[in-house]
Amino acid sequence: xxxxxxxxxxxxxxxxxxxxxxxxxxxxxxxxxxxxxxxxxxxxxxxxxxxxxxxxxxxxxxxxxxxxxxxxxxxxxxxxxxxxxxxxxxxxxxxxxxxxxxxxxxxxxxxxxxxxxxxxxxxxxxxxxxxxxxxxxxxxxxxxxxxxxxxxxxxxxxxxxxxxxxxxxxxxxxxxxxxxxxxxxxxxxxxx
Amino acid sequence: xxxxxxxxxxxxxxxxxxxxxxxxxxxxxxxxxxxxxxxxxxxxxxxxxxxxxxxxxxxxxxxxxxxxxxxxxxxxxxxxxxxxxxxxxxxxxxxxxxxxxxxxxxxxxxxxxxxxxxxxxxxxxxxxxxxxxxxxxxxxxxxxx
Numbered sequence: 001x002x003x004x005x006x007x008x009x010x011x012x013x014x015x016x017x018x019x020x021x022x023x024x025x026x027x028x029x030x031x032x033x034x035x036x037x038x039x040x041x042x043x044x045x046x047x048x049x050x051x052x053x054x055x056x057x058x059x060x061x062x063x064x065x066x067x068x069x070x071x072x073x074x075x076x077x078x079x080x081x082x083x084x085x086x087x088x089x090x091x092x093x094x095x096x097x098x099x100x101x102x103x104x105x106x107x108x109x110x111x112x113x114x115x116x117x118x119x120x121x122x123x124x125x126x127x128x129x130x131x132x133x134x135x136x137x138x139x140x141x142x143x144x145x146x147x148x149x150x151x152x153x154x155x156x157x158x159x160x161x162x163x164x165x166x167x168x169x170x171x172x173x174x175x176x177x178x179x180x181x182x183x184x185x186x187x188x189x190x191x192x
Numbered sequence: 193x194x195x196x197x198x199x200x201x202x203x204x205x206x207x208x209x210x211x212x213x214x215x216x217x218x219x220x221x222x223x224x225x226x227x228x229x230x231x232x233x234x235x236x237x238x239x240x241x242x243x244x245x246x247x248x249x250x251x252x253x254x255x256x257x258x259x260x261x262x263x264x265x266x267x268x269x270x271x272x273x274x275x276x277x278x279x280x281x282x283x284x285x286x287x288x289x290x291x292x293x294x295x296x297x298x299x300x301x302x303x304x305x306x307x308x309x310x311x312x313x314x315x316x317x318x319x320x321x322x323x324x325x326x327x328x329x330x331x332x333x334x335x336x337x
Contacts, residue, residue, distance in 0.1 A: 015195040019202055037285055037307040039253055040320035041327065049252060085262035086243055130270075132257040134247050150251045152272045165272040165282045167254050 051171050053148045054178045061087050064135050067184040087135035097127035097155045127155040221313050229315045231302045232322050242291050245328040265291035283308040
């Protein structure tokens with residue numbers, strides 16, 4: 001009590017401020033972001049869902065699954081998991097990732113001229129692409145199914161560092177995929 | 193005890209609070225509380241429809257489903273995330289969902305998520321997930337398109 005009284009009269013404001021500062025710094029270091037992870041639908045706009053979905057009429061679920069597996073094989077994917085009961089396929093592939101900027105090649109070439117380049121600098125970036133293809137029977141229809149695909153990738157640069165990690169949401173990718181799938185379904189249904 | 197000692201003590205206390213747990217193998221929050229926030233029960237719903245709704249929900253939330261096992265009622269999914277800006281960061285969100293049949297035609301759905309190296313123990317995240325799932329279940333049951 002006496003010490004407190006003393007503090008109050010002489011040095012209290014300064015020390016209290018210092019204490020509060022220390023505490024706040026400490027708390028800031030421990031704190032997690034208010035929302036640790038976003039699991040609400042606001043993050044997934046309707047356009048993305050539409051872009052990732054196609055409907056197929058007069059086609060059974062097993063026919064779509066078989067066509068999808070064939071088309072994934074065409075594109076060089078490994079089929080990791082298939083669960084026929086749920087109409088779902090998980091697939092992935094490792095591939096070269098072409099650098100986004102061509103200018104990087106010029107820089108690397110320059111580096112080699114200067115004599116400091118190493119073999120890995122001439123290696124292309126590597127990527128892993130993962131995707132899910134799920135078939136959903138459309139209620140109230142017979143042999144009508146919706147197919148939804150989600151894709152994501154991780155890219156490693158020449159030094160082996162993870163440089164990119166993202167969902168793929170370019171419309172062109174999904175258009176190409178569904179064009180191929182439509183062809184594949186046509187072959188499957190017509191026994192070609 | 194003078195003010196400086198007090199300040200040092202406060203600093204140590206704060207640092208102790210930050211210390212990394214050594215028992216992360218079995219680490220976890222309050223078991224009952226966790227299960228409660230991660231679980232919802234549904235009536236008059238078959239396992240297949242429930243699981244398909246979960247898959248649809250996960251895809252809506254931008255996940256790639258790594259694995260789905262009908263017999264076990266188990267689904268695992270991942271989502272790659274990247275934050276740009278001053279706190280640039282890359283994380284993988286992993287979700288495991290189990291669908292279990294309970295007596296009395298009830299179906300229990302449990303979801304648990306990890307964000308990078310941390311377990312997600314934020315009730316709001318699970319509320320959001322189940323809100324999305326409810327919407328998918330409603331759409332499946334009343335799908336008109």
